[in-house]
Amino acid sequence: MRVHRIAAVARFEFLSVVKRWSYLLATFGLPLFLAAVSGTVLGVQTYFLSQRAAESSQFGLVDEAKVIDRSSFVEQNGELRWKANEKADEVLLYDNRDAARKDLDSGALRALYIIEHDYLATGKVRAIESEKTPLLSMRGTSIEPVLRKLLRKSLIEGRLEGDLHQRVLSPAYFVRSRLGPGGEEVVDLDETLDLLVRTTIPLFLGVLLLTALLSASGYLVQTVSTDKESKIVEVLLSSVTPEEILAGKLFGLGTAGLIQFAVWSTMVVFVAITASAALAAFVSIPWGALAVAPILFVLGYLFLGSLMLATAALGANSAESQKLTLGWAMLAILPLMVLVILLEDPHGILGQAMTWIPFTSPLTVIIRLSVDASGIAWWEVLGSMLVLLISTWLSIRVGARLFRVGFLLTGTMPSLAELWRQAR
Amino acid sequence: MGVLAYQGVTKRFGRHTALDRVSLEVRSGEVFGLLGPNGAGKTTLIRIGLDILRADEGEVSLFGAPPTPRNLDRTAYLPEERGVYRRAKVRELLAYLGRLKGMKRAAARDAGDHWLERVGLSEVADQRVESLSKGMTQKVQIAACLMTDPELCVLDEPFSGLDPVNVALVTELIEERRRSGRTTLLSTHMMHQVEALCDRVALIHRGALVVYGQLDEIRRRYSPHEVMIWTTMDLVSLGLEATQRTAGCWRVELPASATPAGYLNELVRNGVLVDRYEPLVARMDEIFVHLVNGGS
Secondary structure (H helix, E strand, O other), X not given: OOHHHHHHHHHHHHHHHHOOHHHHHHHHHHHHHHHHHHHHHHHHHHHHHHHHHHOOOEEXXXXXXXXXXXXXXXXXXOEEEEEOOOOOOEEEEEOOHHHHHHHHHHOOOOEEEEEOOOHHHHOOEEEEEOOOXXXXXXXXXXXXXXXXXXHHHHHXXXXXXXXXXHHHHOOOOOOOEEEOOXXXXXXXXXXXXXXXXXXXXXXXXHHXXXXXXXXXXXHHXXXXXXXXXXXXXXXXXXXXXXXXXXHHHHHHHHHHHHHHHHHHHHHHHHHHHHHHHHOOOOOOOOHHXXXXXXXXXXXXXXXXXXXXXXXXXXXXXXXXXXXXXXXXXXXXXXXXXXXXXXXXXXXXXXXXXXXXXXXXXXHHHHHHHHHOHHHOOHHHHHHHHHHHHHHHHHHHHHHHHXXXXXXXXXXXXXXXXXXXXXXX | OOOEEEEEEEEEEOOEEEEEEEEEEEOOOOEEEEEXXXXXXXXXXXXXXXXOOOOOXXXXXXXXXXXXXXXXXXXXXXXXXXXXXXXXXXXXXXXHHHHHOOOOHHHHHHHHHHHHHHOXXXXXXXXXXXXXXXXXXXXXXXXXXXXXXXXXXXXXXOOOOOOHHHHHHHHHHHHHHHHOOOEEEEEOOOHHHHHHHOOEEEEEEOOEEEEEEEHHXXXXXXXXOEEEEEOOOOOOOOOOOEEEEEOOEEEEEOOOOXXXXXXXXXXXXXXXXXXXXXXXXXXXXXXXXXXXXXOO
């Protein structure tokens, strides 16, 4: 292969892409767009959920077992009411089921709890939701923990003393903390914030790596379709070999993709550093993941790209090429499909297995490194790169041969047997 | 050995034999006409010669050796199915195609500008190709072909879509190449252009070589043994096998042993006042139709 020709193809392809408005918009606008959309969605959701959470509700309680301590209840208009929590949820104590069911049917109650006659033996409390109760609201409510507390208090009232009484009521206050990036410093951390800090950066980095990979591969599919549809293929092939065209396209569009990824990663780092300062060092920047990300991007892109180029060349037009290459993209997306498992257990069997599969290894390694760098061995990172390198070499070799067959195709697709013969 | 030579070349696509043991050569400095009806196998033959396709059987030599990327740099190709990057600017496209042929960046840009001027398109150099008319786009492609001054230039239907002025321009460019000793392989259905330009031709039909050789010799071979004579005299009354076409114009079938020159001498010796004398030579379109319709 002649380096100058590859460079000429690469330069042309690179400039063709980076001069497009769509590329500039995607490179500089996408992270801002994603941040704006996710911020808006999160903000709106949070607002409505908090509004909903702030709404007070009434619950019914029927004490058939006669175990409830009624001293907490206040009589109002002939009803026994208990203000259960800060949200002003109220529990109405009924003497019998019929009156309670009537209020539940009318919609006055969100749910009805019945402490059955055999409660002391079975512990059974029947919970009946109103038909009008919105989905998820029953589980989301904080009424059940306070009912439990009320029951506990009623059961031990007068039987235990002092601190023991208190500890039975509240056995433990969890004071949450974790080690900061500095090592020993212990800081208080809200559970939600902890989850956010642990998942946001790996998630963003992973999504950006995948988006950059698929975006660069998408450009490859597009350029092959353009060549075929504009019928310039013969002119190109009378000057350069299919291998040189393939290599030129891979390098040119890969550089465009790498620049895109670098811009996006820089923005993630910037956000992480800013967040780190703002959250008093809760956030640790995954420097290891960021360091290997460009290498994984290049290898992953060369592997996926050469397969995509070869497959795209078999399509007669852009739509057909995109259909043919969809399978490769789906394989690359796989880690994102099992993201919850990877975030929960980054170094489990699934994470380890996907580290060694060339389609999934770039994204998996990035996620594992950014969630918990200490759990992945250096030989795993290097090994996955080696597997990726070998797979890339193979896919470029086979891809170049298929590319030669596919590039000149204008009509029907060759049979699988013919493709196999050419690829050997 | 010719600039481009095929020896027993066969190419099959599945069960269809596109080329069947074709042997011919294109010689240095000539304009060679590759003729044949649509689907005859001309494009396949060209693609094999330029190593775009590989033959199933037979040998191809380009500049005396099997086609290699290095000797392909000495060729240029204008395919019948015209292809350009429509969103590229004209100057950028030419520079790119020049680079693909191994030219340095500055040389490619200069050559592109020079050839745009030659084909009268300097003013559109910075426009996108998609803004050009079909004829202008075709001239850009011809400029792209000639900008490297290739030793062998393969032009597949270079005149299609061009107006008479531009047909004359392209004809002149091909003539210029012949004068400078460059070789041109011309595939066209415009038979009068073949007659005007080609030194030698090959006619392919259904994948097989039907006719191959010097253009003049082929035309003579397929010509009737007749002459046209313009005279005021009545040739029938002189005992000749003549048919009057128009007033003063006679078509005469020559005796089997006679040559046109010898026959003219004999006429003059016998006192026939000949105003004009023309041996009948078959036109290439007649030969083409004759052979394609099964003539031998």
